[in-house]
Amino acid sequence: GLSEKLQATFKRLRGKGKLTEADVNEAMREVRVALLEADVNFKVVKDLISRIKERAVGQQVLESLTPGQQVVKIVHEEMINLMGGLESKIQIASKPPTVIMLVGLQGAGKTTHGAKLANLLKKQGKRPLLAACDIYRPAAIKQLEVLGEQIKVPVFSLGQISPVKIAADSLEHARKNGNDILIIDTAGRLHINEELMEELVSIREKVQPNEILLVVDAMTGQDAVNVAEAFHNQLGLDGVILSKLDGDTRGGAALSVKAVTGCPIKFSGVGEKIDALEVFHPDRMASRILG
Amino acid sequence: FTGAHRIDEDLYEELEEVLIQSDIGVTTSFELVTLLRKSVKERKISDPLMLQEVLKEHINALLGEESPLYISPDSLSVYLVVGVNGVGKTTTIGKLAKNLQLQGKNVLLAAGDTFRAAAIEQLEIWGDRAGVEVIKQTEGADPAAVAYDALRAAKSRKVDILIVDTAGRLHNKVNLMKELSKIKKVIQREVPEAPHEVLLVLDATTGQNAIQQVKLFQEAADVTGIILTKLDGTAKGGVILGIQGEARVPVKLIGIGEGINDLKPFNPAEFANALFA
Numbered sequence A: 001g002l003s004e005k006l007q008a009t010f011k012r013l014r015g016k017g018k019l020t021e022a023d024v025n026e027a028m029r030e031v032r033v034a035l036l037e038a039d040v041n042f043k044v045v046k047d048l049i050s051r052i053k054e055r056a057v058g059q060q061v062l063e064s065l066t067p068g069q070q071v072v073k074i075v076h077e078e079m080i081n082l083m084g085g086l087e088s089k090i091q092i093a094s095k096p097p098t099v100i101m102l103v104g105l106q107g108a109g110k111t112t113h114g115a116k117l118a119n120l121l122k123k124q125g126k127r128p129l130l131a132a133c134d135i136y137r138p139a140a141i142k143q144l145e146v147l148g149e150q151i152k153v154p155v156f157s158l159g160q161i162s163p164v165k166i167a168a169d170s171l172e173h174a175r176k177n178g179n180d181i182l183i184i185d186t187a188g189r190l191h192i193n194e195e196l197m198e199e200l201v202s203i204r205e206k207v208q209p210n211e212i213l214l215v216v217d218a219m220t221g222q223d224a225v226n227v228a229e230a231f232h233n234q235l236g237l238d239g240v241i242l243s244k245l246d247g248d249t250r251g252g253a254a255l256s257v258k259a260v261t262g263c264p265i266k267f268s269g270v271g272e273k274i275d276a277l278e279v280f281h282p283d284r285m286a287s288r289i290l291g
Numbered sequence B: 001f002t003g004a005h006r007i008d009e010d011l012y013e014e015l016e017e018v019l020i021q022s023d024i025g026v027t028t029s030f031e032l033v034t035l036l037r038k039s040v041k042e043r044k045i046s047d048p049l050m051l052q053e054v055l056k057e058h059i060n061a062l063l064g065e066e067s068p069l070y071i072s073p074d075s076l077s078v079y080l081v082v083g084v085n086g087v088g089k090t091t092t093i094g095k096l097a098k099n100l101q102l103q104g105k106n107v108l109l110a111a112g113d114t115f116r117a118a119a120i121e122q123l124e125i126w127g128d129r130a131g132v133e134v135i136k137q138t139e140g141a142d143p144a145a146v147a148y149d150a151l152r153a154a155k156s157r158k159v160d161i162l163i164v165d166t167a168g169r170l171h172n173k174v175n176l177m178k179e180l181s182k183i184k185k186v187i188q189r190e191v192p193e194a195p196h197e198v199l200l201v202l203d204a205t206t207g208q209n210a211i212q213q214v215k216l217f218q219e220a221a222d223v224t225g226i227i228l229t230k231l232d233g234t235a236k237g238g239v240i241l242g243i244q245g246e247a248r249v250p251v252k253l254i255g256i257g258e259g260i261n262d263l264k265p266f267n268p269a270e271f272a273n274a275l276f277a
């Protein structure tokens, strides 16, 4: 991985006093390649590299570490800084229900994670309600209903009518039925589809979500910034769920999404089963991205 | 590069940036720019506007020719559709079925995803839209058994093309990849030349992990072609260039939307142009 590459780069530096700019430049080339190969966005890599460089040049080579280890340590720290701390809390509303809205590109894992969240919150003693607002994808409503049945969580659906109306009515239903959590599943959409992005804005205005969570596929490449930025600019995101982390992708999209939106990644999707949901660990993600 | 006045390091860097941001990958982007520099020297190019064109030449060379789906002229053709979760397999099968049906082919679908919630219902709706039948069993059934059933039905009904849908699976899940190999074996036993196409569906938003996907799906099921979906988004799908470096699998079709007609043959020149659009 990167550690070994940097050890090799710095082999001849053992016993030297300080890391010079030339030494660091060489190391930065390795770091840049590692991050790009891990799918971190090009511009995010550029900013990160300049910050790492600033910290690394002129650093006293510590007794306990080799120069290579020292640079890796700085890279690691800067990545964790960028990714933020452990933050998996769902903001519970002062007046129920807490409304959670899941958004994102086609196939990211929204419907599955709506069910996973409902399952998690139910285990925590809450009474969640799922709302089926994807009226476009064939059998999308059925999919949510099947999942709801598996975890014994009710699914509110009005068939294929206006998603905004379904969302509004589901909120009404949650209040009447004492559901303290409402999770709204929306159809996958492109961030460049104006009409569908407008639909999300309308849903948001109608139900005033406490949490709007963007579901992002962990294997997303450079495009992650475009998607995250657009959804954040148009909706205002409260957090991100990174799905399919049970794959072997390095997951650089995590860094890109956090860098461009500032939103915390709250959960990791680690499988297809309902219980495959974990709190997102920024430090573990940093190690995974570095490879 | 549109405003550049001469060919310099900045221009090469700019072009390399475009490639990397298209998910072409750091190594492949570097190799392409190296080839570009060589061409510029050999052909004594001085006009900066030529750089993009020469780069496209190299990209086209890497992508090869258009590669159509194999259709047997006088017997059953079987297509096995595979890929990781959520990339667009089921939707693509719906589009492909319609497309082939419009060409006068008699098409049959097999609901080979017996695992995911409402997967069978989803394919049935697509079958309905395309005007083709779907062979299915109950949720939880053995997908190899569904494939077997579908093959028997396809043969007895003298169908032209059978398309088998499979559950999404991550390539690093050994047991799921074993299951896929088993499905392929069952198909082969029933019809020796089948599957005639093993189509790996790749999502254009996927980064470098796509290379690993191709490798492992190839190992498990001998992929014969790639279908690149969601090119109607802002992702460029540049990973297919990196893939050509590792495993020569032709991209045969592209998905450009969620409608039944949103499937086109893959055209290398169009793809190369789109990288710089």
Ligand SMILES: Nc1nc2c(ncn2[C@@H]2O[C@H](COP(=O)(O)OP(=O)(O)OP(=O)(O)O)[C@@H](O)[C@H]2O)c(=O)[nH]1
Pocket: A104, A105, A106, A107, A108, A109, A110, A111, A112, A113, A134, A137, A140, A186, A187, A188, A189, A215, A243, A244, A245, A246, A247, A268, A269, A270, A271, A272, A276, B085, B086, B116, B168, B170
């Ligand atoms: N391995 C794995 N698969 C996942 C994970 N999350 C979702 N999936 C799978 O990914 C596929 C897509 O999930 P969906 O929940 O249908 O995605 P979606 O965002 O609702 O899709 P659209 O509604 O079409 O936009 C399904 O096969 C899921 O089982 C995960 O964390 N790990």
Ligand SMILES: Nc1nc2c(ncn2[C@@H]2O[C@H](COP(=O)(O)OP(=O)(O)OP(=O)(O)O)[C@@H](O)[C@H]2O)c(=O)[nH]1
Pocket: A106, A107, A137, A188, A190, B083, B084, B085, B086, B087, B088, B089, B090, B091, B092, B113, B116, B119, B166, B167, B168, B169, B201, B229, B230, B231, B232, B233, B254, B255, B256, B257, B258, B262
């Ligand atoms: N914009 C766009 N969306 C697409 C395209 N192809 C598929 N989709 C969407 O992607 C989502 C997932 O499609 P599916 O066909 O369910 O994908 P899959 O690979 O069968 O998913 P699993 O069976 O769960 O692994 C759906 O919302 C589709 O409408 C495409 O070319 N463009």
Ligand SMILES: [Mg+2]
Pocket: A110, A111, A112, A134, A140, A186, A187, A188
């Ligand atoms: Mg969904």
Ligand SMILES: [Mg+2]
Pocket: B089, B090, B091, B113, B119, B166, B167, B168
């Ligand atoms: Mg499917």
